[in-house]
Amino acid sequence: MPSIERLGGHPGAVRYRVRFSRRGPAAGLTHLAQIERVRRAVVDSGLPAILNRQRKAAKPKLAFGPAISLGYESLAEYFDMELAQALPPSEVAAALGAAFKDGLELRAVRRIPLYFPSLDASINVARYEISGPFPEDAAQSLARFLDRSEIVIEKLKDAGARVERIEARRLIVAMHLTGPGRLELDLRFGPNRTLKPEALLREWLGLVDEGLAGFRILRKELLSETSRGEFLIP
Numbered sequence: 744m745p746s747i748e749r750l751g752g753h754p755g756a757v758r759y760r761v762r763f764s765r766r767g768p769a770a771g772l773t774h775l776a777q778i779e780r781v782r783r784a785v786v787d788s789g790l791p792a793i794l795n796r797q798r799k800a801a802k803p804k805l806a807f808g809p810a811i812s813l814g815y816e817s818l819a820e821y822f823d824m825e826l827a828q829a830l831p832p833s834e835v836a837a838a839l840g841a842a843f844k845d846g847l848e849l850r851a852v853r854r855i856p857l858y859f860p861s862l863d864a865s866i867n868v869a870r871y872e873i874s875g876p877f878p879e880d881a882a883q884s885l886a887r888f889l890d891r892s893e894i895v896i897e898k899l900k901d902a903g904a905r906v907e908r909i910e911a912r913r914l915i916v917a918m919h920l921t922g923p924g925r926l927e928l929d930l931r932f933g934p935n936r937t938l939k940p941e942a943l944l945r946e947w948l949g950l951v952d953e954g955l956a957g958f959r960i961l962r963k964e965l966l967s968e969t970s971r972g973e974f975l976i977p
Contacts, residue, residue, distance in 0.1 A: 769846025875958030
């Protein structure tokens with residue numbers, strides 16, 4: 744069962760889940776830099792966000808979804824925040840939307856229960872759109888690739904000191920071409936089973952790092968896969 748999360752202990756607190764995108768220049772942010780950019784936007788918005796008083800400089804206490812890799816664009820970034828008073832989601836959205844800039848853009852705000860499954864614990868599937876110079880026989884070679892009973896990919900860990908082997912076939916929920924030069928990939932992830940889309944491209948197409956330069960990765964959606972096989976938007 745996903746962990747139940749409460750961000751703070753402020754009486755009368757109201758919790759909101761925020762979805763935003765990162766495009767263009769924002770794709771050049773690290774995940775930590777994005778977190779700081781979002782915190783600054785929350786402050787600039789003027790919303791009555793509950794602050795983390797345990798830090799030397801008090802900042803809005805936010806809870807973020809899964810990290811995103813440097814260079815990826817995304818339509819599905821999430822964070823939860825608590826406000827000291829209830830405001831209509833439309834008012835929260837207007838304030839945050841005006842504060843987001845430089846490639847970050849608000850997409851949705853909704854109010855959620857104060858005690859609610861955390862983003863990090865409940866999200867376990869990412870949907871990607873990958874565009875780039877796929878070969879002419881991509882459809883045939885992809886069918887052969889997915890027909891393999893095992894797809895073992897090696898990852899270097901601890902600065903190359905050890906090798907981790909990941910069986911990737913069970914992580915692939917769906918992988919199909921949606922048009923010329925365009926692939927959609929639904930990929931499971933979690934503790935000890937995280938795999939970047941680039942690793943699958945290398946294995947499938949036999950590419951080295953230089954060969955990945957022409958590919959663009961967009962994270963379209965984050966999903967929660969339930970024990971019954973349902974896929975839910977967080």
